[in-house]
Amino acid sequence: MLPLILFLILISKPTTILFRLFFQQYQPDNMDKIDTIPGAGARIGLLERIIMGICILFGQFASIGLVFTAKSIARYNKISENPAFAEYYLIGSLFSILSALVAAWICLL
Numbered sequence: 711m712l713p714l715i716l717f718l719i720l721i722s723k724p725t726t727i728l729f730r731l732f733f734q735q736y737q738p739d740n741m742d743k744i745d746t747i748p749g750a751g752a753r754i755g756l757l758e759r760i761i762m763g764i765c766i767l768f769g770q771f772a773s774i775g776l777v778f779t780a781k782s783i784a785r786y787n788k789i790s791e792n793p794a795f796a797e798y799y800l801i802g803s804l805f806s807i808l809s810a811l812v813a814a815w816i817c818l819l
Contacts (some may be wrong), residue, residue, distance in 0.1 A: 717817035719803055721759040725809045726752050738794035754781070755806050762810040767818060776808075778803055 758777055765773040781803060782789065789796040 713817045714818065717763055717813050718760070720813040720817065721763065721810055722756055725759065725813075726755065729755070729802065730811070731804055732805070733798075735746075736801055738792065738798055751802070752768050755802065758803075758806050759810040759813075761816055762807065766811070766814040774807060778807065 739795050756783065762774050765771065767775070785799060789799060
């Protein structure tokens with residue numbers, strides 16, 4: 711139970727803070743003009759990492775691709791219209807996947 715709690719702690723706020731520290735410089739200038747709910751991206755990233763952790767626990771590594779695909783479908787229009795957003799989105803998604811895998815490796819496996 712303790713490794714699972716540690717995993718949840720690692721993939722929550724610390725990962726969000728690390729992402730902001732390392733990748734804020736890549737955020738497109740026009741992100742303020744995007745019609746989104748403030749803080750929604752961080753919550754989506756947290757849910758994404760939790761779902762990936764569950765997939766890792768059950769050995770369903772291919773399901774991680776489904777999570778990534780679902781996010782991409784939801785943002786397809788914005789990704790196709792704005793190359794800067796597409797790059798920032800890809801950086802965030804790959805960082806989220808990597809952080810979930812590393813946290814699972816440290817805590818769960």
